[in-house]
Amino acid sequence: AQSVTQLGSHVSVSEGALVLLRCNYSSSVPPYLFWYVQYPNQGLQLLLKYTSAATLVKGINGFEAEFKKSETSFHLTKPSAHMSDAAEYFCAVSGNNFNKFYFGSGTKLNVKP
Amino acid sequence: DTGVSQNPRHKITKRGQNVTFRCDPISEHNRLYWYRQTLGQGPEFLTYFQNEAQLEKSRLLSDRFSAERPKGSFSTLEIQRTEQGDSAMYLCASSPGQGAVDEQFFGPGTRLTVL
Numbered sequence: 001a002q003s004v005t006q007l008g009s010h011v012s013v014s015e016g017a018l019v020l021l022r023c024n025y026s027s028s029v030p031p032y033l034f035w036y037v038q039y040p041n042q043g044l045q046l047l048l049k050y051t052s053a054a055t056l057v058k059g060i061n062g063f064e065a066e067f068k069k070s071e072t073s074f075h076l077t078k079p080s081a082h083m084s085d086a087a088e089y090f091c092a093v094s095g096n097n098f099n100k101f102y103f104g105s106g107t108k109l110n111v112k113p
Numbered sequence: 114d115t116g117v118s119q120n121p122r123h124k125i126t127k128r129g130q131n132v133t134f135r136c137d138p139i140s141e142h143n144r145l146y147w148y149r150q151t152l153g154q155g156p157e158f159l160t161y162f163q164n165e166a167q168l169e170k171s172r173l174l175s176d177r178f179s180a181e182r183p184k185g186s187f188s189t190l191e192i193q194r195t196e197q198g199d200s201a202m203y204l205c206a207s208s209p210g211q212g213a214v215d216e217q218f219f220g221p222g223t224r225l226t227v228l
Binding site: 004006009034036041042043044045046049090092099100101102103104105106 | 171216220
């Protein structure tokens with residue numbers, strides 16, 4: 001079975017500061033991992049995905065995530081936060097059949113001017 | 114716009130009424146998913162279609178819920194005898210159903226409020 005834990009339901013950073021959003025997963029099979037972003041009143045948009053190739057994955061809008069099997073983690077980072085990054089971020093894990101994704105409870109990112 | 118579309122975007126209903134939501138996936142996507150998202154939580158899987166076949170249903174999908182995907186195109190999700198606990202955002206997603214990694218593309222959701 002798969003599951004995801006996102007530590008910190010709310011994260012606040014200053015504009016220009018490092019963004020770090022944490023995601024730990026549990027999976028009985030080699031996982032596929034995803035980060036999605038959700039802006040208010042909108043659907044989820046894919047930021048990046050881990051597909052068992054490179055462990056450091058680059059996504060859109062300057063975000064990247066590193067897959068660490070030993071730590072069962074897939075944390076999302078961005079070197080310099082922009083005001084437009086304020087949104088809710090969801091980590092998701094899928095098994096190898098992609099029948100469903102298991103989502104974490106989300107982290108709301110607030111960016112202060 | 115060729116993304117996933119959902120209608121209606123908002124639905125307010127009284128307890129006990131039936132409601133139906135529609136999802137139009139990205140053209141030629143074989144897989145279609147329904148999720149439910151409540152306040153402060155991530156999306157929870159409800160059900161999944163491969164073309165017109167409903168292949169998996171979550172235990173969250175009680176007998177009052179039914180989903181269809183006739184002809185493998187659009188899908189509908191019906192909730193009968195709605196309860197206040199059904200109030201949530203209902204998300205639809207689709208994926209190509211091919212290739213090594215089958216990422217899901219989400220629609221904007223239908224927000225249901227049961228009074």
